[in-house]
Amino acid sequence: MEKQLLTMAQIAKQLNLAESTARFYRNRFENYIPSVGEGRKKRYKQETIEVLRFIAEGFNRNLTAMDIEDGLSRMVARNIEIEKETAITTAATQQQPENELKQYTLQLQIALEQISATMQIVADQKEEIAELRKHIADVESKLEERDPKLIESIRELQETKKEIAATQQKKWWQLWK
Template identity: 50%
Template sequence: MEKSLLTIAEIAKELDMPESTVRYYRDRFINYIPFTGKGRGRRYRRETIDILRFIAEGFNRSLNAAEIEEGLSLMVARNMEVENETAATTAAAQQQPNLNEISVQINMDKQFHELMNQVTVTMQLMAHQKEEINELRNQQEEQKKYIDELLDKQSKKRDIQVMDVMKEVLEVRKQITMLENQRNEKKWWMFWK
């Protein structure tokens, strides 16, 4: 059961990203990108799409490269360079396919896809939670503005009431002063009579 290998252009098309961006992600995290061949002959397994999608989502969520690499190290086996084999050992290995290796590879592919699905779900959950937090912050700001407006209105209302009371007090004082003056006037006239 051989899986088809993809070119970087095919991966970029499937991810709906510019090829240059996909190449940048590939080059930046080359230790986690499974491939065969060299140079322009490089071909990539289908799970490379999930790895590059994970990298893109990490950058979209403002993670730095070290954080993305840490996530990749938990999900994907690192590529390791091996010594060049002789043509005889390569030919012998090609003639005798190891069924255990194929079954392990299939199981690893399934586990990898399950893990990538879990990571995607977790990242979506985190994004949803961030949206909820932002929404709660906005609601809190709106409530704070509303309370400030209420306090401001109450303060203005209280100021108006105080001013009204002061006007009444001043009016009453004025009347008292007038009455006192009238009484004093009468007293003064009374002495002249």
């Protein structure tokens, strides 16, 4: 028996989200939303509920869209649409000389290799950023354990700086009155 397909309105209702919010999430992270069909006939697989829940929770925790996308890339396979071959595309292909097709194929292959290399660089950078964030968190926790009075003093200085900046801003505005 085939799993039931859902509309975006049904999914939004299950997640207690506004339909417009669910659609925004779907549009923003379209490559990770499992769906069937096209246009107004597009329906969504049950897994879409968990994907949208993950996205909503990420935004609720004040994660950036890039952080959410990073999590989705580990959680869900990306959707890639391939253009269906039609009589028009077949005829157009047959009319092109073989040299042009070979040239386009070569260009496409080079582009795909560049994309692959770029994606690897991005993945390596994301991993490095995660390691750096972990290192910073470790250093901060060690500092707090080591000298809590120093940390408290730094926080008090930061608050005082904010207060001073606020009073200076008020004085600046008073000059324009």
